[in-house]
Amino acid sequence: MRLRLVSLAAIMAVIAPAAPVFAAGSEPAPAAASATLPVQAAPLQAAPVADLVARVDIPWSRFTLDNGLTVLVHTDRKAPVVAVSIWYNVGSKDEPQGSTGFAHLFEHLMFGGSENNPGSYLQVMSGVGATSLNGTTWFDRTNYFQTVPTPALETTLFMESDRMGYLLGQVGQPVLDLQRGVVQNEKRQRDNQPYGLVQYVQLENLFPEGHPYRHSAIGSMADLDAASLEVVRNWFRDNYGPNNAVLVLSGDIDEATARTLVDKYFGAIPRGPVNEPAQAAVPTLAAPIDLTLHDRVANTRITRSWVVPGLNDDQAVPLSVGASILGGLASSRLDNELVRKDQTAVSVSASNAAYHRLGIFEINVDVKPGGDVAAVNARLDQILADLIANGPTEEEVARVATSYVSRRIQGLEQVNGKASVLAEGQLYSGDPDKYKTELAAYASVTPAQVRDALGRWLSRPALNITVEPGEREAYTEAAATPSGAAPVPAAEIQRVARDPMPQVGQVSDLDFPTVERARLSNGIEVVYARSTTVPVTRVAVEFDAGFAADKPDALGAQSLMLDLMDEGAGGRTAAQLAEEQERLGASINLGASMDRSAASLTAVTTNLAPSLALLSDVVRRPTFAEGEVGRLRAQRIAALASEKTNPAAIAARALPPLLYGEASPYGRSFTGSGTEAAITGLDRAELQAEHDTWIRPDKATIFVVSDLPLAEVTAQLNTAFGDWTPPSTAAGTKSFAAAVPATTGRIVLIDRPQSPQSLIYGGQVLPLTGTDDLLTINTANAVLGTDFLSRINADLRETKGWSYGVRGNINALEHQIPYIVNAPVQANRTGESITALMTQYQSFLGTQGVTPAELTRTINGNTRGLAGSYETSAQLLGALRSNALYGRPDNYQETIASRTRALTTEQLDAAARAAIDPSKFVWVVVGDAATVRPQLENLGLPVEVREIQ
Template sequence: MRRRLVSLAAVIAVISPASTVWAFSPATEGAPAAITAVQAAPLQGAPVSELVARVDIPWTQFELDNGLRVIVHTDRKAPVVAVSVWYNVGSKDEPAGSTGFAHLFEHLMFGGSENSPTSHIQALSAAGATGLNGTTWFDRTNYFQTVPVPALEQTLFLESDRMGYLLGQVGQEVLDLQRGVVQNEKRQRDNQPYGLSSYAQQEALFPVGHPYRHSTIGSMADLDAASLETVRNWFREKYGPNNAIVVLSGDIDEPTARTLMNKYFGSIARGPVNTPAEADIPTLAAPVQDVLKDRVAQTRISRAWTVPGLNDPDAVPLAVGASILGGLASSRLDNALVRGDQTASNVSADSSNFQRVGFFSYSASVKPGGDAAAVAARMDAVLADLMANGPTQDEIDRVVTQYAARRIQGLEQVNGKANALAEGLLYSNDPDFYKKELAAYAAVTPAQVQAAMQKWLSRPVYSQIVEPGEREAYVEAAAAPSGATPVPAAEIQRVARDPMPTIGDVSNIDFPDVQRATLSNGIEVVYAQSTTVPVTRVAIDFDAGYAADEAGSLGVHSMMLNLMEEGTTTRDSNALAEAQERLGASIGVGASMDSTAANLTAVTTNLDPSLTLLADVVRNPAFAPAEVERLRAQRLAGLANEKTQPGAIAARALPPLMYGENSPYGRPFSGTGTEATITALTRDDLVAEHAQWVRPDNAKLFVVSDLPLAELTPKLEAAFGTWAAPATPKGTKTFPADLPATTARIVLIDRPQSPQSLIYGGAVLPMTGTDDLLTLNAANAVLGTDFLSRINADLRETKGWSYGVRGTVNQLKNRVPYIVNAPVQANQTGPSIAALIAQYERFLETDGVTPTELERTVNGDTRGLAGSYETSGQILGALRSNALYGRPDDYQETLASRTRALTAAQLDAAARAAIDPDQFVWVVVGDAAVVKPQLDALGLPVEVRAIQ
């Protein structure tokens, strides 16, 4: 441990307000004195009714002659429109033998259509779409994007083309490719710890033939067996306009929407009516218990029942009960097992409500070396007590306040409002269903919660225990028989349409004006106003980050930050959690490699008490000895868990290989540290760490609010203006001038039974985060970050070996690394690295940016600016980034003109000056028995390591 010559008494005097009363209990021999905070009076927020009244999304609705239902919500805050298309088809509608078809079509419908044969992601990205994605779940498939107004017509053309004119583009080659991508998505999920447990739960809770019994991603066998004609018929039966909803939310009105929707969707013929599969709520005949083995670090115990769907009167009481049981930070399970007897490292509870059924579940992860049977008995006793005696009104009020606050925050994005309206219409035939749900939350009583839990959770339970051990054999995709010929499908007659509309000029972003103030103690305030919703976001940033750790004490900084959230000198950890819940506020303390921040998100109605709470967390952390020991045990369990997760294993291994172990960047970017440091850490170390870094002379305040700065400044002054810096010097970070030279090599970390390998590769670039990286990032969009980047297009969209590949310029302030992240199917690990190297060499040596790639990148980067700063959170992030990297206040407004001026030659030069694949160190996490022969064939040095 590093030595800190800091007086503990002096530090406590600085961070503790004069009014604080401390109680010290005598220490037993060899143990620290117990420190107990005298609890402050509860902070009072606005009534729940006042918060609920603020949630409103005005809308109009019309229907086309072909049955397509359209909802329009007008929001003129920015020149963007969210286009959200919801299909009334999900995995519950799949017959036996066709599992995974709804999700497969989510992928196929992004692959292009008859009149736009290139990828829809390519076209929409070039249109400036933000929030572009699609999802599939039990009850629906949806596609969504937010686009600038001049791109709306082209977006509607693309959405209508894949609704009405898709199948001519879905041939055998396209089907085979996307089938492989989906199977790699399944491998990627299944490869995680506990990745197979949900399959066992669904199969146990539902009888054979029940619509909710199988997973949305489907089975390898059903995906293998899908013929082209079977897949096409699935589309014909399910994806007609009369089985869909389109929501347009943003800078648009109903007359304009009627004209455009009739123009682009009106000629699409009706399809068969899809009546969503009916589904009862099954009850087990008797309790069922499964014991599974997996390569996990902790035993996890879970209980689950089927419960009613979201339209049932019991849905809200059950959701409230789940939050009280294990969803709130102050939940009963947390207080009993995590804070109380500390036999579990984490707990959870949830009631997930779908259209026809729901799942109520709760779980606990047993502390390593703990008694699983005792934990199971304790968690069951907590539920039994809640069912027998019911919740308190205060617990319900905290749940409802948190729920209402999240709803208000969700209305900031036009797509968030579109989703709320679409869900209501699709599942409940009422776009205002979100209001009824909010009203049900606000009105729920302890008796209703207790009655619903007694009714549904007294039935036989499904119990699952996942223990460390050898995982059962993994069911892989079948290898195609040699010479097998796919079943031929009928020829599709393509239907020509009018040409796709072009995109008009997109105006430059109007970033909010930045204002500044200074508190009486010298803390600078950087402010911007956003009036879309009554929400205030505050971040107090400190020049620290995980790079503040010294090489011999990794993890000290993050532990200090974690302890800040676990109690102050006037509020213990539970009181602190309850205070946030009562206010509908969210406070988080965390860090990146370069910066540390305490963040607050609050409904402005409750801003004053929320700032009081934030100041208490920042200025007065208790570092109570009992909390130190509790979090020490949790961190050690977390470090053990990291050794079971492919991403964490790779992320721990790569930085020291690139930077060297003595660099502040040569450690895991997670900041979680090492077992040795965490074991030896003392409370004195944490207090000293706080005094070094979390202090007013190392701080800057960033605020985005609907309130003006003049009204905010006195509130910030009251919270932080009297905060004085300690007499001890603030911390400094030292970066070595030179880094170790690297050459291409492979470090293989053996993780047996991995159906997929995770490839991490990287090198340190000759630049810093404060350099102008705009040109390099534009070049790398073509090479590594865009969906159609060279490496993703090759490994995912051409070869089908991966669910997704990225190469990223990571903007660390001192020295910037380039990191490739490529999860690939295990039997293609070596060929994938070879393909990656070949793509980098080809791009950097001979085949630079093409005119098409340049146009796509420039258009996407400039047109997408309006949607990139739609929310107060995005604006806050921009203010903080500008400060961290030394950018001017108008940086965001300069991006469009600078990007439009870029040339292909400039992009090529920037990439070639920075990126050298001959310096890449490749880390591979996979099954060495399968992977090493493939890697040996590459001709690079290969070092095999065990998981460390």
């Protein structure tokens, strides 16, 4: 099991029922299983990795405009969507001293509108139905991407070309100041996480002064603060010309159409200066560096890192393979030795991050609380020295290769995924087929090559950083507000008139795959949809259980039982189970939402039969060995301690009982991790009983999306699960009969000292259930709370600049559903932020409801984006599972467009006003009480201060 600390995204996913989240692998056992592991089962047979490599192909064509813009086109007619991905050959490594953070700043500025679209880029793109819409900045590049319906392609190309060639007239002083504030809050949000300051220390010590990779992409807030408008504009002029970019169109498009459209919209943009990516040597430390930091963390983390060659070096693949063997695979040497055998670490990892000019090889070990850090360091030295001296085995190398190729195949299902692969190859290597070279390297790499690469690069002095629990050392935080220095006047931009933005053509309604059903010989229902885009099969064996199945005196039992299910099953140990998955290129995950528990499999279809056999063992024949129970129990207790250091987890533990009451099945932590007292008391017999009660065929449904026809899938499922019979014990039941307690406005402040940011996490239980028709209220709440352009995010992020992002979500549980506001804000604006949120809710639910423009934008976005929202087999599988959970018809997704188009502003307003009542919101605030409490006490709401529990 690879232990994961709880993130905000994971917590929200736990609330969303379609995706199991908590456990990354675990094991239970049937009633007849013994407490010791049986004889090891025979290895399963996998297809050769070369067969998998042969299946990976992305045909492309390339042309270049007269202004230097490189264009790649990949045709994929599976759905009426096109991915538009543009990669600029500029990243943080290209920033000169005094201008750090500029590339990242422009990632934000380029979403703020352009000369011929003076509003928000996101506002237009949301209306055209864009999905996968975002931008990112890293050391080597800045990229922007979206997947749009084919009839919206011209609009999208107009928008992308307008911000490439006609941006600066829209970048005035107010826009610059606002986005600097947003970037500051992004930095606070990152810094506020446990271990959030390590990267700064790592880069400053790995690289000498003046090295291009020495500063993080987030940059220096002081540099951003000091920059004048003209300096910022000149950075754009120097780096964002068409000759410094790669545009990829992937999907329902051909080269001839692409040539016409790209020339129409981009052809008139003049060339800019040529940016030659900064050269960067691979430095070697003169001697080992040992640093000790302190942070408000639950356990000591050991980090070791070296600078190594970049992605175009022939050492990159052997180093990455070595990293996977050391600490990347679930069966890695560090996992097997430190986590499973010695049990001195609760989590380990190793990775080789290969960038354009160089890479960073990094090892992380989270020491078991109270453990001997020096002893773990010494043991780490031994394990690493052995791998360097003797190299890996052929079998280890083959498992890494198969796992890597399997992930590559899965990543090519989205047209945007293929666009990214092609763009990266062109930008960094001048070859869109670079991925083929990399796949061939993985398929042919030898143990000797891995040994030699590790010996050459990891025998050099390392940077050793130890982060110990304690009070954080002082560091330079982002300023409370931009400096306020008098702006320097900038030259007026001469705008260039363009033809009007093209209108979006008629977007056809979604054609959802036909849903078919079958039953196994024992009666388990199979719900199936076919997807032939990639040779991958996804299976979810789902059970009516979830975190809500926990008894009040055994919170965390369900998730711990799931965690144990792949820690020994079917005659295999945890390490052997991990090895089998890697050998097959398969991934088995166990986890739960509040309402359902599931065992999920993703497999290359070539290896489906043996992968299903492995899944069957994990589900039906977990071992629950005494030693594994004790080890996982100790890891869970360590994870609970870590949750108490994470703002999102602290809030997710505190809010549910305040909303539902502790007696409700929903009145427990959204993380599902339980309590230390409950976990300590769980033994093997109780976990075995938990499995027999909930993980059984009479509570199961199997959901499948595959490129194989249903008959073939059903036959293989019958072999794996058809003879499974329920145990003699009674199946579990859940009761939601207890009334939800009435709530009134109040604030619970949880003191987390030294927090540069506060997390506001509040809401109410709505008078609705997940099985109600929520389409109308969800559409209304898109305007109010969920969209990037929602009222609350537009106010706190885009107008006030107090947050990196705010959301208000209707979390569709099966029974009573909560409305939850999630607002990380800068600490000195906490009280004002709650006031601003309340003002927005009261205004919207009062007289300022949905406007006609908001209605049009939301209807267009929610209908035009459907094809992109159900593009992948994972998305299809999620839809099958949600429809079953909420009692929806099989054709539910196909009804969304027509039903949404029929909505009126009056219906949206009425639905929101009937359900949401901000006077009933209970607010949990996680932040530094010394800074925050005086702000909250002026709001007129009762304030209770608590310690972290």
